[in-house]
Amino acid sequence: MYGMGLIKGLGVTLKHFVETYVDDLRWIVRGRYYNEEALIIRQGKDARGVFTVQYPEEKLSVPEEFRYIPLLVYEENPDGTRTDRCTSCGICAKVCPPQCIWIVRSNDPDTGKPIPAPSEFYIDIDICMSCGLCAEFCPFDAIKMDHVYELASYDRSSGHIFNKERLSKPVSYYAEIRPQNYAQEEAARAEKEAAKAARKKKD
Amino acid sequence: MTEQETKQLQDTLEERFPGALTRDERQGYEGYIVQAAKLVETAKSLRDDMDYDYLSSVTGVDYLPDDKMEVVYHLFKSSGGPALVLKVQTPRENSVVPSLISIYPGADFQEREAWDLMGIRFEGHPDLRRILLWDGFHGHPLRKDWREPFFEVEGKPFKSRWPQGEVSRVEDTNPFGKNVHYPSEFTPEGWTPAGDDAVYSSLAKVERGNGNNSQEIETDKIVVNLGPQHPSTHGVFRMVVTLDGEEIVGLKPVVGYLHRNHEKIGERNTYLMNMPFTDRLDYICSMSNNFGYALAVEKLMGIKPPERAEYIRVIMAELTRIVNHMMAIGFLLNDLGAFFTPMLYAINERELILDIFEAVSGSRMMCNYFRFGGVVRDLDDDILERIKGLANERLPRKIDELDLYLSENEIIKTRSIGVGVLTTEQALASSAAGPVLRASGVPFDIRRTDPYSIYDRFDFDVAVRYNGDVYDRYLIRLDEIRQSLRILQQAVESIPAGEIQTGKSQYQARVPAGEAYGRVEGPKGELGFYVVSNGKPNPWRYHVRAPSFINLTPLEEMCKGQKIADVVAILGSIDIVLGEVDR
Numbered sequence: 001m002y003g004m005g006l007i008k009g010l011g012v013t014l015k016h017f018v019e020t021y022v023d024d025l026r027w028i029v030r031g032r033y034y035n036e037e038a039l040i041i042r043q044g045k046d047a048r049g050v051f052t053v054q055y056p057e058e059k060l061s062v063p064e065e066f067r068y069i070p071l072l073v074y075e076e077n078p079d080g081t082r083t084d085r086c087t088s089c090g091i092c093a094k095v096c097p098p099q100c101i102w103i104v105r106s107n108d109p110d111t112g113k114p115i116p117a118p119s120e121f122y123i124d125i126d127i128c129m130s131c132g133l134c135a136e137f138c139p140f141d142a143i144k145m146d147h148v149y150e151l152a153s154y155d156r157s158s159g160h161i162f163n164k165e166r167l168s169k170p171v172s173y174y175a176e177i178r179p180q181n182y183a184q185e186e187a188a189r190a191e192k193e194a195a196k197a198a199r200k201k202k203d
Numbered sequence: 204m205t206e207q208e209t210k211q212l213q214d215t216l217e218e219r220f221p222g223a224l225t226r227d228e229r230q231g232y233e234g235y236i237v238q239a240a241k242l243v244e245t246a247k248s249l250r251d252d253m254d255y256d257y258l259s260s261v262t263g264v265d266y267l268p269d270d271k272m273e274v275v276y277h278l279f280k281s282s283g284g285p286a287l288v289l290k291v292q293t294p295r296e297n298s299v300v301p302s303l304i305s306i307y308p309g310a311d312f313q314e315r316e317a318w319d320l321m322g323i324r325f326e327g328h329p330d331l332r333r334i335l336l337w338d339g340f341h342g343h344p345l346r347k348d349w350r351e352p353f354f355e356v357e358g359k360p361f362k363s364r365w366p367q368g369e370v371s372r373v374e375d376t377n378p379f380g381k382n383v384h385y386p387s388e389f390t391p392e393g394w395t396p397a398g399d400d401a402v403y404s405s406l407a408k409v410e411r412g413n414g415n416n417s418q419e420i421e422t423d424k425i426v427v428n429l430g431p432q433h434p435s436t437h438g439v440f441r442m443v444v445t446l447d448g449e450e451i452v453g454l455k456p457v458v459g460y461l462h463r464n465h466e467k468i469g470e471r472n473t474y475l476m477n478m479p480f481t482d483r484l485d486y487i488c489s490m491s492n493n494f495g496y497a498l499a500v501e502k503l504m505g506i507k508p509p510e511r512a513e514y515i516r517v518i519m520a521e522l523t524r525i526v527n528h529m530m531a532i533g534f535l536l537n538d539l540g541a542f543f544t545p546m547l548y549a550i551n552e553r554e555l556i557l558d559i560f561e562a563v564s565g566s567r568m569m570c571n572y573f574r575f576g577g578v579v580r581d582l583d584d585d586i587l588e589r590i591k592g593l594a595n596e597r598l599p600r601k602i603d604e605l606d607l608y609l610s611e612n613e614i615i616k617t618r619s620i621g622v623g624v625l626t627t628e629q630a631l632a633s634s635a636a637g638p639v640l641r642a643s644g645v646p647f648d649i650r651r652t653d654p655y656s657i658y659d660r661f662d663f664d665v666a667v668r669y670n671g672d673v674y675d676r677y678l679i680r681l682d683e684i685r686q687s688l689r690i691l692q693q694a695v696e697s698i699p700a701g702e703i704q705t706g707k708s709q710y711q712a713r714v715p716a717g718e719a720y721g722r723v724e725g726p727k728g729e730l731g732f733y734v735v736s737n738g739k740p741n742p743w744r745y746h747v748r749a750p751s752f753i754n755l756t757p758l759e760e761m762c763k764g765q766k767i768a769d770v771v772a773i774l775g776s777i778d779i780v781l782g783e784v785d786r
Contacts, residue, residue, distance in 0.1 A: 005611030012608040013544060043558065045592040051551050063558075065580065067565040090365035095710045097476035099361050102368030114366070122370040131479035131571045136579065137710045145565065161370060 023049025034058055064178050067132040067145030069125050072167045073174050084168065085142035087116035092134035092143050100127035101134065121164040126156065141185050147177050212287070219252070220245050227290060231503070231717015231736075234275075234288025239300055242291055243327075246276075246306050254280045255287055257647070258307035258634050260720070260731055260748040261314060263321040265295070267347035272298040272323055275733065277720055277748075281631055281645055283652030286720060293323070295346075302327040309634025309756050316752075320345040320466070335459040335785060339394065341386045344464055351467065352384050353377045358741035359471055402443050402455050424452065427767070431460045435538045435771045438781030442758075442770065449766045454759045458752070458784050465786040469745030474500055474575070474712045477745065481732075482569040484747060485783040487530055490523040490560070491725040493573035498655055499721025499732035500575050503714050511701040512577035513657045518590065518694050519563075519572065520656075520723070521687040522556050525598065527726035528680040528687075529553045531778040535677055536609065538775035539618055545609060552601050555593060562586050575712055577704030587695060594691040602684050610678065619673035623761040623773035626671060633757040636750045637728025639777055642679045643671035649724040661690045673769075676776040683726075711740055727751050727778055747786055751779035 024032055026049075032038055033054055043053065043060065053060055070092075074082040088105040106119030135145045146169070153159050175182040216224050216235065223241035227234050237245055249255040255278040264273045276289040291300050302325035303310045314325040315334040322343035325331055333340060342349050353373075355361050363369060385391070403426055430441035439460035445453035465484065469477050481496045482489035494516060501507065508516070530553065533546030557567040563586055564572035564579070572578055582590075609615060625635065630643035640647055648665040650658040666682035668675035716738040722731035728750025735744035754777050761773050 003613060005613050005616070009608045009612050012604060016548070043554075045555065045589065045597045047551075047555075051554070063562040065563065065565040066561060088366065091710065093365040093368065094360040095475065096364075097359075097472060097479050099359060099364055101364060102370040103365045104368055105366040120368070120370075122368065124370070124372065127373065129479055130566065130569070132565055133475065133479070133571075133710070136708070157372070157374075161372065 020049045036061065062147045062149075064180055066147055067130050067135070068149050069128055069130065069146055069151065069162070070123060070134055070143050070167065071146040071169045071174070072121060072164065073142055073144060073171055074168050076170050076172070082168070082170075084117055084164075085140050086118050086121065087140055087142070088114075088118035088121075089116070089139065091137050091139065095133045095137050097131055097133065098127045098129055100124045118164060121167060122161055123167060124161050125151065126160045144174055144178065144181075215253070219248060227288075229717075231715060233718070234290055236290045236292060239291050239293060242289075243301050243303065243306065245289075246278075246303050249278060249287070250306055254282065256631055257281050258303065258309050259286070259636075259722075259729060260733065260746075261303070261310050261317065262733055262746040262748075263317040263323050263345070264735055264744045264746075265321060265345065265347045267295070270295050272321065274300050274317065274323060275718075276303070277731070277733075279653075281647050283647075285653055288720070297324075298322070299324045299326055301325070304328055307634065308632050309753060311633075311756055312752060319343070320464075322346060333459075335462045337459070341389070344467055345470075351464075352382045357471070358739070359473060359476060402457060429770065431457075436774065437534065437779050438784075440774075440779065440781055440784070442774075444762075444767065444770065446767055449768075451762050451765055451767060451770065454762045454770070456755050456758055458755070458781075461781045461785040463786065465747065466745050470742055472742075473710075473740045474714055474742060475710055477742070478573065479569065479571040481747075482571055483782060484749070484786060485725065485727065485730070485751070485780045486568060487780055488523045488527045488726050489568055489570045490519040490572060491527075491723055491730060493570065494520055494656075495721055495723040495725065495730045496732045496734075497573040497575055497721075498723060499719045499734045500712065500714060502719035502721055503717055503734060503736055504575060504712065505715075506576050506705050508577040508705055509702045510657075510699050511581075512703045512705075514694055514698040515578050515582055515703065516573065516656055517658065517661070518582075518691060518698070519560075519570075519578075521691045521694070522559065522590070524687045524726045525684050525691075526553050526556050527778075528684050531726075531775075532605070532609075532677060532680055535673075535772070535775040535778070536615075538771045539615060541609075541615075545605070548601075548605060548608070552598060555597070559586060559589055559593070562589075574704060574708060576706055576708075577702070579704075579708075581703050582698075587698070590691070591695050594688055594695060599685075599688055602681065602688070606681055610681070615677075616674065618769075619677060619772060619776070620670075622673045622765060622769050623776060624670065624672045625757055625761050629757055629760055630671065633760075634753050635728070635757055636754060637725065638666075638676055638679050638683065639728065639754050639757075641666060642668045642675040644669045649722060649729055653722075655721075655723065658690075661693050663687075663689050673772050673776040676778075680778075714738070714742075722748070725750060727780070727783070728754055730783075747783075749783040749786060751777075751781075751783040752785075755779060755784065 027038060030038060034057055039058055072086055074084045077083060088103050090103055093101040093103050100123055102122040103118050104120035105114050106117050107113060108115045132145050134143050213226060223238055223245055224235045227236050257279045259279050260277040262275050264275060266273060271292050272295050274291045278287045293300060300323055302314055312334060314328055315331060317323045318325060318331050319333040319335050320343055425446045427444045427446055428441060429444060430436040431439040441457040443455045443457060444451055465480060468480060478493060478496060481492040484492050529549040533549035536545040537543060560570055561567045563582060564570040625643045627644040630640050631645055646665045646667045651665050663686045666679050666686055668679045714736045716736055718735045720731055720733045722729050730750055731748030733746040734742050737743045762770050
C-alpha cells in the first residue's frame with residue numbers, strides 16, 4: 001500500500017511519544033527529575049523517554065577530565081599563608097596556542113635576582129581555547145583546568161582578564177574537582193620524596 | 204612504497220616522459236619534479252595510461268629562501284595504492300603554471316585557492332578568481348613576505364608573554380577599524396566595489412533551460428542568492444543560482460565567509476600548538492582532524508604509536524564517524540522538511556557519544572586528544588564499559604530504529620531518488636571523496652586502499668551504492684554507521700593493555716626537515732594534511748586538504764536541471780561543514 005513507509009515511521013514517533021509518559025510512570029516513586037541518580041540513568045545507555053536535562057535546576061555532573069579555564073593551585077600553610085606552586089618557569093606561556101598567558105617573574109627584593117614565584121600572572125579568558133596544554137606541561141602541577149563554566153558576564157571589557165588573585169584556588173578545591181588526578185600526582189610526589197630520602201640516607 | 208616499487212615506478216615514468224620528470228632529491232622529500240611546460244601532457248598520460256585517475260590535492264608552497272614557488276599535486280589510483288607526488292617549480296614573481304582543470308576538473312577550486320592565497324596564476328583556468336578572500340583583497344596571504352596586521356613575531360611563542368609579560372587586551376593593541384592595512388594608493392572613499400559582478404558575469408553565459416516555459420511563455424532568467432544567511436546552508440555558505448522558472452540553469456558557490464587563514468596561523472604555531480587548532484577545522488569531527496594531523500607529523504618524525512594507543516585512536520575515529528553521520532542524516536532530514544524530529548533522535552545518540560568524549564578528553568567537541576606518538580590520556584575501564592554498552596547494545600538498536608523510521612518513507616523517496624545524480628565518472632574527475640564518491644559507485648575507502656593505523660586488522664566492508672543520488676547518499680551513511688559499529692565491536696574486544704604514548708611527551712617536538720602528506724578517511728571524505736618542515740619548531744607550510752571544500756566542486760553539475768527546492772537537499776546530502784570549507 002502506498003504510504004506504508006510513512007505509517008511505519010509515524011509508528012516510531014508514536015512509540016517515542018508514548019515512552020515519555022511510560023517513563024514518567026516508571027519513575028513515579030523515585031522521582032524522575034531533580035535528583036542526581038535519576039539523571040545518571042536518564043543520560044546513560046538505558047535512557048528512555050524525554051532526554052532533556054532541566055537546566056539550571058538539574059545540572060549534568062561534569063566528568064573529572066572536563067577542562068574549561070585554568071586555575072592556579074596554591075598550598076595552604078598551617079599558619080594561614082599561601083604558597084603558590086607556580087615558579088614562573090613560563091612553560092605554560094610558551095606552550096599556549098593562542099598565547100593568552102602573561103607572566104611576570106618576580107625578583108628577590110634584596111638581591112634583585114629572579115626567584116621562582118610569579119609577581120603577576122594574567123590569563124585573558126576571551127582568548128583561552130581551553131585546550132589544556134598549559135596544565136598538561138606544567139612541571140610543578142601548578143596550573144590545572146577548572147570545571148567552572150558559568151562565567152557569563154554583562155561586561156566583556158573589564159572582567160575577562162583574570163589576574164593571579166582571581167585564578168588562584170587552594171589545593172583542597174583541586175583535590176575535590178579532580179580526585180583521581182590528585183591522587184596520582186600525590187602518589188608520584190610521595191614516591192619521589194621516598195627516593196630522595198633513600199638517596200640521602202645512603203649518603 | 205618499498206624501494207623496489209619506487210624504482211620500478213621511476214623507471215616506468217622516465218621511460219614514458221623522457222626529460223620531463225626528475226626525482227625530487229631533497230632530504231625528506233618524495234615525488235617527482237615536472238617541468239611546467241610538460242605538465243598537462245604528463246598528467247593526461249598518467250590519467251589515461253597509468254590509471255592515476257584521482258587527483259586528490261593541489262597546493263602551493265612558497266620557498267622564499269630559494270626564490271621558488273612550488274605547486275604540489277597528489278595523484279592516486281582509484282584502485283588503491285600510495286600517492287604519486289608531482290611538483291612544478293616556478294619563480295616567485297609572476298609564477299604561472301598550466302592548469303590541470305581540463306584533465307582533472309576537481310582541480311578547479313584548489314587552483315583558485317592557490318591563486319588567491321599564494322599568487323600562482325594557472326593558465327587555462329576558465330574562472331581564476333579569488334575564492335576564500337573578498338575580491339578587493341590586496342596581497343596574497345600565504346606568501347612568506349606577507350604579514351598580517353596583528354603580526355608580532357614570525358613564530359610562536361612570543362617573547363612578550365614571559366618573563367616580563369605586559370598584558371593588554373587585543374582590542375586595545377589592535378583596535379577594530381585600524382587593524383587592516385591598505386595598499387598605499389587605496390582610499391576607501393574612492394573605491395567602488397566591483398560587488399558580485401564577477402560572479403554574475405560568469406553566470407551570464409548560461410543557456411536557456413529546457414523547461415516547458417521556453418516554448419509557451421517568455422520567461423526571464425533570475426539570479427537568486429541562497430545564503431550566506433540561510434537556515435539550510437549548513438553554515439555561512441552562499442550559492443548564486445540562475446533560475447529559469449523553477450529550474451536551475453547555473454549555480455556558483457561562493458565561499459570564504461568563515462575564512463580564518465588557518466594555514467597561516469598554522470605556520471606561526473609550533474607543531475604541538477596546531478593540534479587544538481585542527482579541532483576547529485571540521486568542528487563536528489574533531490578526533491578525525493587530530494588523527495590526520497598526528498599521522499602527518501608522525502610520518503615526518505618517523506615514529507609510531509604503541510598498540511593500545513592505536514586501538515584507542517581507531518575507537519575514537521569510528522565513534523566520530525558515527526557522530527558525524529548522525530548529524531548528517533539529521534540535518535539532511537531537516538533540509539528535506541521533516542522539521543526536527545529525526546535530527547533530535549539522531550542527536551540523542553550523539554549526546555551519549557559526546558559524553559564519552561568529554562570523559563576521555565575533557566571536551567565534547569574540541570577534543571585535542573591526539574599527540575605525536577599516541578594519545579594524551581588513557582581510557583579508564585568504566586569508560587570502556589560505556590563504549591561497549593553503546594556499541595553492542597544501544598547504537599545498533601537505534602540505527603535500526605532510524606532506518607525503519609526514515610528509509611521507506613514515501614516523502615523522502617520521492618524527494619531524493621533521482622535527485623542530484625552524480626555519475627561515477629563525474630565523481631572521480633571532480634575529486635569527490637568519502638560518502639559522496641562511494642554513493643556514486645566507486646568503492647574507494649582509504650581505510651582499505653591505503654590502510655593507515657591498524658585498520659588492516661579489522662573486518663569491515665566498504666559501503667558502496669550505485670545511483671549517486673541524494674537517497675543513496677543518505678543510505679550510504681546508514682551503511683557506514685553499521686560498518687563503524689562492526690569495527691567498534693571488534694576494537695573494544697581486542698584492545699590490549701599498555702602504553703599510550705611513544706617516548707616522553709614533550710612540548711617542543713623535534714621534527715626533521717622534509718614533507719609529509721598524512722591522510723585519514725574522515726567522515727566527510729579524505730582529510731589530508733600536507734606538512735613541510737625545515738627543522739625549525741614551526742612548520743614551513745601547513746595545508747589542509749579539506750573534503751567538504753572539494754566535494755563542492757560537482758555541486759553545479761548535480762543541481763543543473765533540478766528544481767530550486769532540491770538545491771538544499773543536494774547540499775545537505777554532500778554534508779559540508781564550513782569550518783573545513785573555508786578553514
